[in-house]
Each structure stands twice: as C-alpha cells, then as structure tokens.
Amino acid sequence: MTLAMERPDIAMTQPRRGVVATQPGKRPWTFYILATVFVLYVAALYGPMICIYILSFQDVRGGLVFPMKGHSLHWFIDLFTQVRTGDVKGSFDRSIKLAVLVTIITLVFSFMAGLAFRRRFFGDTFVFYLMIGSLVAPGLVLGLGTGLLFQWFGIGPAWYTSALGAQLSWTLPFGVLIMFAVISRFDNAWEEAARDLGASRWQTIRLVVIPILAPGLVAVALFGFTLSYDEFARTLQTAGSLNTLPLEIWSMTLNVTSPSLYALGTVTTVVSFVIIGVSIGAIILINKRRGVRANSH
Amino acid sequence: MSRNLTAWLYVTPLMLVLVPFFLLPILVVLAASVFETDGFGGLTPTVTLANYIDLLTSAQTLQLYTATLKFTVLTWFFTVIIGFFVAYFLVFHIRSQLLAISLFLICTVPFWTSNIIRMISWIPLLGKEGLINTGLLKVGVIDQPIEALLFSSLAVVIAYVHQLTIFMVVPIFNSMARIDKRVVEAAIDAGASRFDVMRLIIIPMSKNGIALGSIFVVSIVMGDFFVVKVMSGGGSASVVSAFYENVGVLQYPIAAASAVLLTIVLVAIISLILRVVDIRREITQ
Numbered sequence: 390m391t392l393a394m395e396r397p398d399i400a401m402t403q404p405r406r407g408v409v410a411t412q413p414g415k416r417p418w419t420f421y422i423l424a425t426v427f428v429l430y431v432a433a434l435y436g437p438m439i440c441i442y443i444l445s446f447q448d449v450r451g452g453l454v455f456p457m458k459g460h461s462l463h464w465f466i467d468l469f470t471q472v473r474t475g476d477v478k479g480s481f482d483r484s485i486k487l488a489v490l491v492t493i494i495t496l497v498f499s500f501m502a503g504l505a506f507r508r509r510f511f512g513d514t515f516v517f518y519l520m521i522g523s524l525v526a527p528g529l530v531l532g533l534g535t536g537l538l539f540q541w542f543g544i545g546p547a548w549y550t551s552a553l554g555a556q557l558s559w560t561l562p563f564g565v566l567i568m569f570a571v572i573s574r575f576d577n578a579w580e581e582a583a584r585d586l587g588a589s590r591w592q593t594i595r596l597v598v599i600p601i602l603a604p605g606l607v608a609v610a611l612f613g614f615t616l617s618y619d620e621f622a623r624t625l626q627t628a629g630s631l632n633t634l635p636l637e638i639w640s641m642t643l644n645v646t647s648p649s650l651y652a653l654g655t656v657t658t659v660v661s662f663v664i665i666g667v668s669i670g671a672i673i674l675i676n677k678r679r680g681v682r683a684n685s686h
Numbered sequence: 687m688s689r690n691l692t693a694w695l696y697v698t699p700l701m702l703v704l705v706p707f708f709l710l711p712i713l714v715v716l717a718a719s720v721f722e723t724d725g726f727g728g729l730t731p732t733v734t735l736a737n738y739i740d741l742l743t744s745a746q747t748l749q750l751y752t753a754t755l756k757f758t759v760l761t762w763f764f765t766v767i768i769g770f771f772v773a774y775f776l777v778f779h780i781r782s783q784l785l786a787i788s789l790f791l792i793c794t795v796p797f798w799t800s801n802i803i804r805m806i807s808w809i810p811l812l813g814k815e816g817l818i819n820t821g822l823l824k825v826g827v828i829d830q831p832i833e834a835l836l837f838s839s840l841a842v843v844i845a846y847v848h849q850l851t852i853f854m855v856v857p858i859f860n861s862m863a864r865i866d867k868r869v870v871e872a873a874i875d876a877g878a879s880r881f882d883v884m885r886l887i888i889i890p891m892s893k894n895g896i897a898l899g900s901i902f903v904v905s906i907v908m909g910d911f912f913v914v915k916v917m918s919g920g921g922s923a924s925v926v927s928a929f930y931e932n933v934g935v936l937q938y939p940i941a942a943a944s945a946v947l948l949t950i951v952l953v954a955i956i957s958l959i960l961r962v963v964d965i966r967r968e969i970t971q
Binding site: 416417419420423424426427430431433434435436437438440441444453454455494497498499501502504505506508510511512513516519520522523525526527528529530531533534535537538541554555557558561565611612615618619621622626635638639642650651654657658661662664665669 | 689690692693694695696697699700701703704706707708709710711712713714715718729768771772774775776779789791792793795796797798799800801802803804806807808809810811813815816817820848851880901902905908909910911912916926929930933938941942945948949952956
C-alpha cells in the first residue's frame with residue numbers, strides 16, 4: 390500500500406519483459422488463465438460499486454435492488470433536503486474541513502519524520518514500533534481509550550480535537566511509511582552539494598529536498614486526505630456530538646432503506662475520485678515537467 | 687547540533703501525536719481494564735482482576751474468538767491467493783510498463799474510496815431480490831431465492847475479501863518487482879519447470895510482501911466490527927462487536943479487558959508473522 394504511488398519510478402528503471410514466455414510474441418498458457426483471474430478481480434472490485442451508482446439515479450419509486458425504476462435525481466435532492474436522513478450537508482462540510490486539516494498536518498509531520506529516519510538515531514526503533522503499533526491497533530480500542538482520556542481530563546470530545554488526533558494516529562504512520570519509500574531514492578549527496586554551495590539548512594530543504602520529493606509528497610497528501618475522509622472506527626467514539634460523513638453513512642445503513650443511501654455513496658465517491666484524479670494528475674505533471682527540463686539541457 | 691538531537695527534533699511532531707493519541711489511550715484502556723465500574727460509566731480506581739476473570743471464564747469469549755478467527759483465516763486465505771496471482775500477473779506477464787502501471791493503479795483506486803460504501807454496494811447483488819438470485823432464478827438453477835447470500839457469514843467474508851485484497855496485492859507486487867528477472871531466466875535455462883520457478887524462486891522471494899500483507903489483513907479483520915455487524919445482519923458477532931456493545935451500555939472495564947485480551951492475541955499473531963520477515967528492512971528498502 391505504502392509504495393503505491395511510487396511504483397512507477399521503480400518499474401521504469403527496470404527492463405521488463407515476459408520472463409516466462411521464452412519466445413517473444415508467444416504467450417504461455419498461464420498468461421490466459423491469470424489474465425482471466427485479473428479481469429474477474431477487477432470486475433468484482435468495481436462491479437458492485439457501479440451498481441449502486443446506477444441505482445442512485447432512480448426516481449421516487451426506486452428500491453434497493455435492480456431493476457431500475459425510472460431515472461431522476463430525486464434521491465440526490467432528497468439527500469440534501471430531507472431532515473429524516475440526518476444532517477448530511479453538515480457532516481459533509483465537517484468531513485471535508487477535517488480531511489484538509491489532517492492532510493496538512495500529515496504532510497508536514499511525516500515529511501519531518503521521514504527526514505529524521507534517513508539515518509539511525511538513538512531510540513529510532515522505539516519510534517518505529519510505536520508507529521507500527523498505532524497503525525495496526527484496532528480503531529475502536531484506540532477510540533475508547535481516547536474517549537476515556539478526554540473524559541478524565543474533563544475535555545469534551547469534538548471532531549476538531551479528539552477526532553482529529555485519533556485520525557492522525559492512523560494517517561501519520563501511513564504518511565511516514567510512504568516517506569520512507571520516497572526518501573529511499575533520495576541521494577544524500579544532493580543535499581550535501583547544496584550545503585557545500587552555501588545553502589542554509591532551510592534553503593536546502595526548500596530549494597532542493599522538497600522539489601525533488603514533490604511527487605512523493607503529493608502521494609502522502611492523497612493518503613492523508615482519503616484516509617481521513619473515509620475514516621470510521623477511530624472517529625466513532627471521538628467525534629463528539631456532531632457526525633462526520635462516514636458516521637452519517639453508518640447511521641444511514643442502520644435505518645435508511647431508500648436509494649438515498651446509494652445517492653450518498655455516489656456523492657462521496659465522486660469527491661474521492663476528484664481527489665485521486667487531481668493527485669495523480671499532479672504527479673504526472675510534475676514528472677513530465679521534470680522530463681522536459683532534463684531534455685532541454 | 688548533535689545528530690541525535692536533530693533527529694529527535696524532526697520526530698517530535700510525530701511523537702506529539704503518537705503519545706497522546708496512541709500510547710496514552712492504550713495505557714488508559716489498560717488501567718480501565720483493572721478498575722471497577724459504578725454501572726453508569728464512572729470508574730472506581732480500585733484494582734481488581736474480576737474483569738479478566740469474568741472474561742476468561744465466560745463461554746461467550748471462546749465463541750467470539752472462534753467466530754473472529756474463522757473470519758480471519760478465511761479472509762486471509764482468499765486475499766493471499768487472489769493477491770498473489772494478481773501481483774504475479776502484473777509483474778511477470780504484462781510486458782508494457784505503462785500498461786502494468788495503469789493496471790496497478792486500477793487495482794489501487796478503490797482503496798482511496800469509502801470502505802462503507804464499497805461494503806453496502808454488495809446489497810443490490812447479494813440481496814434476496816438481488817442480481818445473483820434473479821439471475822440464478824432465470825437460468826433455472828434454483829427455484830427459490832437463496833436468502834443466505836446477504837446477511838450471512840458468506841456475505842461477511844465476501845465483503846472482507848473485497849476490501850482487503852488490495853492490502854495483499856501492493857506489498858506482494860513490491861516484493862515481486864524486486865526479483866531480478868535474470869534469476870528466473872537462469873532457472874528456466876537450467877531446466878527448471880514453471881512449477882519449480884514458482885516454488886523455489888517466486889514464493890520465497892515474495893514472502894516478505896506476503897507477510898506484510900498478512901499483517902494488514904489480520905489486524906484489520908480482527909479489529910473490525912462494522913462489516914460483521916452490517917453484512918451478517920446481526921446474525922454473527924465478533925470480538926470487537928461484543929466490545930462495542932459493552933461500550934454502548936457503559937461497561938467500560940469489561941470492554942477494556944476484552945480490548946487488552948484482543949491486543950495480546952493480535953500482538954502474538956503479528957510476532958509469529960514477524961518471525962518470517964524483517965518488517966523494518968522490508969519497509970525502508
């Protein structure tokens with residue numbers, strides 16, 4: 390997972406050819422079997438999601454299953470105007486704000502931690518395993534602990550305090566792990582060269598390190614945003630009285646049995662896809678510019 | 687500035703999150719697990735082991751762990767098989783780099799969308815009047831809809847595999863992409879069969895990826911209550927769903943004790959997996 394956005398670089402540096410196929414052009418029989426497995430996997434991955442997007446465009450007679458009953462935007466309007474489906478607009482608003490906050494903090498903190506982990510330092514193993522622990526700990530257990538902690542200190546839980554921290558305990562380890570992958574391909578000699586030429590520590594980071602690591606940083610931001618935007622388990626007991634969007638969807642799965650639920654699914658997925666598209670677009674653009682600059686020299 | 691000091695300066699912000707939102711909550715849960723409750727959500731700081739004794743002597747605990755382990759093993763089995771072959775296909779069978787990267791991205795995109803939405807999206811397929819039942823009815827394979835498709839253990843496993851296979855694909859893909867293709871060619875030139883290549887080269891060299899993916903899958907399934915609750919229709923329970931019910935009725939100490947027990951079990955399983963792989967080397971490489 391952590392290396393997802395970084396794969397392209399590595400893949401490009403290695404010559405790739407069909408190893409198992411010894412004669413070029415002729416595919417072994419295993420290719421066709423595995424290709425079928427792959428196609429089925431992708432179909433199962435996307436098929437159900439596509440079903441609910443289609444079903445969310447039914448008209449007022451619509452139900453939870455096929456066949457489609459008419460076409461309209463009824464359930465989308467219903468979603469944002471009806472009180473009985475809950476405060477969708479408010480939770481949507483909060484989720485976006487929270488995700489932006491989490492993204493910024495994750496980006497800055499994991500970048501700094503990534504820089505620290507380039508060399509061994511006293512206590513690095515402790516920090517590393519603390520991070521792994523935070524990543525794999527069951528979200529609800531951490532949620533309970535955080536909730537109790539706030540209760541003992543007499544602080545009321547809220548989405549911008551306890552839920553923010555709880556989400557960071559999940560997004561930061563992810564962010565740092567991606568930084569590990571990104572930084573492992575950073576040559577420390579570049580930084581030393583900048584220093585030798587008289588750059589200050591801050592100038593080195595701003596003018597050398599950040600521009601080189603930019604695509605990786607976009608990947609960290611993408612993870613920060615989407616992990617926060619869809620986070621459920623850790624937020625459940627720390628969000629206080631106001632819901633975030635996943636909590637809203639959760640309560641809808643328990644008591645709403647109309648296509649409103651699907652409409653909300655479609656809306657959140659559109660937001661996710663826009664974020665993914667922008668991030669991947671940004672990475673491609675940065676790499677392309679780099680290619681142009683490298684060629685012009 | 688000394689090297690250690692600079693490094694600690696850089697990890698301070700990270701620690702400022704991990705200490706209050708991971709380390710302290712875990713300690714709080716640990717403390718709460720030995721406290722008594724006044725029954726209204728308040729805790730009395732009298733140290734007692736009663737919560738653990740209750741937990742360990744209750745027949746329900748064994749039942750819950752059996753159910754949770756069943757889901758974990760089934761999910762692990764299917765995700766590792768599917769994940770392995772999907773990664774293998776992408777690394778060793780796709781000749782064009784661009785195509786391989788695009789296909790890889792197609793596999794990863796759903797990871798960045800909502801898990802909950804991906805889970806409920808099985809309703810129109812598995813439901814009593816869903817696509818699969820209607821399809822089977824039309825073909826004539828069955829003459830009554832199979833109700834056990836949705837809201838059953840089967841649906842729970844399907845939802846888990848759907849959500850978590852990606853956690854296997856990515857680390858296994860990473861491990862496999864690092865295998866030097868010349869090794870495979872040398873083996874084939876030396877007369878190894880396709881099966882030998884798989885058994886003696888590919889599997890041993892991607893075992894780190896498999897282990898890393900297993901850690902993700904096992905810890906997510908064992909820590910989940912959401913999928914079990916919705917997809918089983920309330921029919922099955924898991925360790926964490928019982929924990930959540932206890933929290934719901936303000937039985938914090940017993941919930942905390944159950945959380946500590948779960949954490950111990952989880953840590954034991956993960957350390958078993960870690961005996962196979964040096965996780966730190968695998969991640970930082």
